[in-house]
Amino acid sequence: MMASLQDRPYFFDSGLRFGCMGCGRCCSGEPGTVYVAAMEVGPIAAYLGLPAADLIADSLYPFRDSYSIREKASGDCLFFHGGCRIYPVRPRQCRTYPFWFSNLRSRYNWKQAAAECPGIGQGPLYTREEILAIARETF
Numbered sequence: 001m002m003a004s005l006q007d008r009p010y011f012f013d014s015g016l017r018f019g020c021m022g023c024g025r026c027c028s029g030e031p032g033t034v035y036v037a038a039m040e041v042g043p044i045a046a047y048l049g050l051p052a053a054d055l056i057a058d059s060l061y062p063f064r065d066s067y068s069i070r071e072k073a074s075g076d077c078l079f080f081h082g083g084c085r086i087y088p089v090r091p092r093q094c095r096t097y098p099f100w101f102s103n104l105r106s107r108y109n110w111k112q113a114a115a116e117c118p119g120i121g122q123g124p125l126y127t128r129e130e131i132l133a134i135a136r137e138t139f
């Protein structure tokens with residue numbers, strides 16, 4: 001399966017531009033679910049100087065086989081305070097945005113993502129191979 005995903009043509013064969021503008025739109029507003037893998041809990045807790053148990057109790061809730069991040073009443077991510085408080089150790093779901101398969105499925109989907117994220121179409125050019133490598137991380 002991976003070989004066919006690798007070999008087929010994509011609308012982004014000549015690359016896509018993305019450079020985060022730090023606007024926080026993807027971390028705020030409408031509710032969402034941010035998957036935090038079990039292996040990501042420790043580094044986030046350490047970065048915040050907290051015991052993992054406190055991080056889990058105060059900021060996470062059970063989701064699938066692991067956790068998701070609680071939100072403020074506004075829908076903003078609990079760690080969003082004008083910027084990401086855990087940026088260097090942010091979960092994979094955040095690190096790989098916007099190169100998710102859901103956004104890469106078609107040029108239409110990418111344009112829809114671009115309507116939400118002003119960083120899409122700006123910044124450095126990611127090659128097809130770089131995009132696929134990031135997208136593969138989201139499996």
Ligand code: SF4
Nearest residue numbers: 020021024026117119
């Ligand atoms: S919406 Fe796009 S530009 Fe704004 S913070 Fe998120 S990734 Fe960055």
